[in-house]
Amino acid sequence: MQDCIFCQILQGRAEASIVYAEEKVTAFMDIQPVNLGHVLVIPNAHAAYLADLEQDTGAHLFRVAMEVSQAVRGAGVRCEGVNLFLADGEVAGQEVFHVHLHVFPRFKGDGFGLKFGPSYAVRPPRETLNKIAERIKAALRR
Amino acid sequence: MQDCIFCQILQGRAEASIVYAEEKVTAFMDIQPVNLGHVLVIPNAHAAYLADLEQDTGAHLFRVAMEVSQAVRGAGVRCEGVNLFLADGEVAGQEVFHVHLHVFPRFKGDGFGLKFGPSYAVRPPRETLNKIAERIKAALRR
Numbered sequence: 475m476q477d478c479i480f481c482q483i484l485q486g487r488a489e490a491s492i493v494y495a496e497e498k499v500t501a502f503m504d505i506q507p508v509n510l511g512h513v514l515v516i517p518n519a520h521a522a523y524l525a526d527l528e529q530d531t532g533a534h535l536f537r538v539a540m541e542v543s544q545a546v547r548g549a550g551v552r553c554e555g556v557n558l559f560l561a562d563g564e565v566a567g568q569e570v571f572h573v574h575l576h577v578f579p580r581f582k583g584d585g586f587g588l589k590f591g592p593s594y595a596v597r598p599p600r601e602t603l604n605k606i607a608e609r610i611k612a613a614l615r616r
Numbered sequence: 617m618q619d620c621i622f623c624q625i626l627q628g629r630a631e632a633s634i635v636y637a638e639e640k641v642t643a644f645m646d647i648q649p650v651n652l653g654h655v656l657v658i659p660n661a662h663a664a665y666l667a668d669l670e671q672d673t674g675a676h677l678f679r680v681a682m683e684v685s686q687a688v689r690g691a692g693v694r695c696e697g698v699n700l701f702l703a704d705g706e707v708a709g710q711e712v713f714h715v716h717l718h719v720f721p722r723f724k725g726d727g728f729g730l731k732f733g734p735s736y737a738v739r740p741p742r743e744t745l746n747k748i749a750e751r752i753k754a755a756l757r758r
């Protein structure tokens with residue numbers, strides 16, 4: 475992908491601070507870290523969305539993210555916890571359309587957090603959850 | 617784990633709206649959804665933190681999360697994108713100490729978002745990123 479910045483990084487045509495590189499998956503520092511130590515783990519094969527990602531590669535991506543999580547804890551940056559985050563789709567906050575799993579360290583008072591919309595305050599009744607669960611179950615069987 | 621609510625769900629001792637259940641991994645509706653259709657994917661074997669989770673199980677967890685992501689898109693809830701989120705450690709926002717990967721639908725104007733601390737505005741110089749990358753790389757080799 476000519477225009478994909480992550481593909482350019484993988485091809486050595488764009489700069490990056492690589493922490494891990496192998497056949498299927500690469501990890502490098504996010505240039506705008508939530509906190510110092512923020513890593514992106516990506517598949518080498520271009521996949522814009524989760525739906526385009528081979529499941530085995532996704533599984534491996536997560537293995538690497540687990541290892542990176544522990545490594546970040548041992549890398550001398552402030553790290554008392556870790557978040558993993560993935561945005562699939564523009565409305566979900568995806569900005570680079572090559573799948574990437576964020577791994578970033580957290581510490582007390584770092585100011586990071588989640589903002590919730592108005593619906594978050596309302597706990598849906600069990601029957602609503604059951605109904606949606608049935609629909610997701612049906613979709614999983616398809 | 618007697619006191620773990622997710623273990624209680626797995627044992628059928630607490631209520632849940634299950635969407636997926638097999639030997640290693642289970643998925644059910646979050647009772648306080650970011651948006652309707654919010655699913656938690658968990659390992660069946662109790663693991664408080666990512667560091668306690670077997671890597672193969674983690675990899676499988678992500679496979680299931682990928683499938684659930686697509687299923688949520690096809691389940692008739694508002695879903696124009698999906699976020700995956702995992703909190704590892706209390707300062708990272710973890711509230712139930714049994715690993716769980718959030719999969720939740722997103723739509724335009726849902727009000728969900730990320731809050732960033734003051735350091736987010738500052739892009740670290742490349743040499744800082746390179747230095748941290750070296751330390752993470754070294755930690756990965758250990």
